Amino acid sequence: MKNNAKLTNKIMTGVFYAIAFFVVTLLVFLVGTILVKGWGFWDPSFLFGRPSNTQPGGGIGPQLFNSFYLLVITLVISTPLGIGAGIYLAEYAKQGKFLNFVRLCIETMASLPSIVVGLFGLLIFVTFSGWGYTLIGGALVITILNLPSLTRVCENAITSVSTEVKQASLALGATRWQTMVKVVLPAALQQIITGIILAAGRIFGEAAALIYTAGLTTPMLRTAASIDSPMNPFNIFRPAESLAVHIWKLNSEGIVPDAALIATRSAAVLIVMVLLFNVIARLLANIIDKRLKGTSKIKKKNVAA
Template identity: 65%
Template sequence: MNAKIKDKIATIILYIISSLVILLLVMFVGYIIYNGRFSLNPNFLFGEPKFAEAGGGIGRQLFNSFYLLIIAMLITIPLGLGAGIYLAEYAKEGKLLNIIRLSIETMASLPSIVVGLFGLLVFVQLTGWGYTVLSGALAIAILNLPSLTRVSENAIRSASKGVKEASLGLGATQWQTIKKVILPSAIPQILTGIILAAGRIFGEAAALLYTAGMSASKLNFSNVSLTNKTSPFSLFRPSETLAVYIWKLNSEGMVPDAAKIAGGAAAVLVIMVLLFNVLARLLGKWIYNSYTGTK
């Protein structure tokens, strides 16, 4: 068997494996959306849940998911981006850098349920906040910090290779170079990592069970406050997200059509995660093209 035949066989095998992966994803997404197809309507998406009768919607849980997503990203992005800049541009080889990298790798390997239990002990009990939006956001930040830090570090390193020396040679300081030259070049990759992290937040359940809680209060948008627990914008109220609601429906069956509602909610969740991933690709490509001047 000559080299060309071996190459063709290997190529065919790789194409088959890739096709199987795509087929598995299509079957998985198709099955979930098909089961929840009857619930994909405005009444379901924005309606109030009904616990004593059939019907109801996921309006509260959908709002809680997006609100928790925003709070978690406000915590994660500055820390992850700052850590990436430090590791790529300021950190020197040595024991401290090895400890930092070991800590990042260890955090990245933690199961979400372990992070949830840590959040229960620290953010819920030790602080005395109880089950709150802020507790859930901090737990999610712990989950996403390692991946966002690595994405930011790699993006900054790859972006700085061609432009860093030129900027410094023209008299710019290191911070000016990072702020004006390197970060704009690295933004497409960093933004992709941010949107992918947002998709993970939207679908996370295990860590939020022990931190954000499993109750969703009625939303009164006329009450705007970050501290009043009766306000939908409060950081100190329980916040049942869509993923947690799906788990609760399947485990407790508290309404007559729990399976139908869970199916519809799962379909919405999968669609949102897919949208986050597609948006990450399209937005990252558009920003890259705008900076490089390509079409």
């Protein structure tokens, strides 16, 4: 029996290692293929130039800026909402029919196709509001897409914090809110950062919802223009074609002489953006986590001693 158990354990361990190896190999293959086909994507004239419908080698400067600006606005809106909803569901909501109904709504929203949410955004943020195609409309519709998953990640992260840690904080005289801010959230930071990274990936890669809300064009951007001008890059009420939408438009319309090359280079830039954001977010999360937990201070004291 013991030999059979050991053999089964070795077989299953090998299976799990094989699955992990397959996933890593698939990721490397996909990233490598996109980078090889889009080789030369680091050319400054391509990264910071404007696209052209008549000359080959059009740049992606406005689309690149729009993607990063959209990322910042969407995270500013969705992160507080997601963390707040996660705190409510994990700590303040009472078990019962209402909480079950809220969780059902969250799960239903998480399963909605992005094109359906995009059409909803077209109806509310474009037509009903009278804004037209705007960057803020795209940010709001991406927030709707990201909020369910971000809420569940934050709720699970807060729930996973040890009950003994929370009770110890309350026993020392801290209020419930102080315990949440000073103890629970720092302990759950790593998982919350994971949820934010997943949300950012969707912001970078989403196209269907943004086509109907942020639009397919970008005006000539000029920093000297007034803030309410469509040409001001920081005006949130202007059309803003993201990089993912730009790739879709190149492959669907193909009116640019070298549309395929620009699309593959744009895809390579998109991949690099996602990878860099993940790495930077992880590094910042580790730094913040060490400071909140006092790990760095303890190491400095040990070195000084």
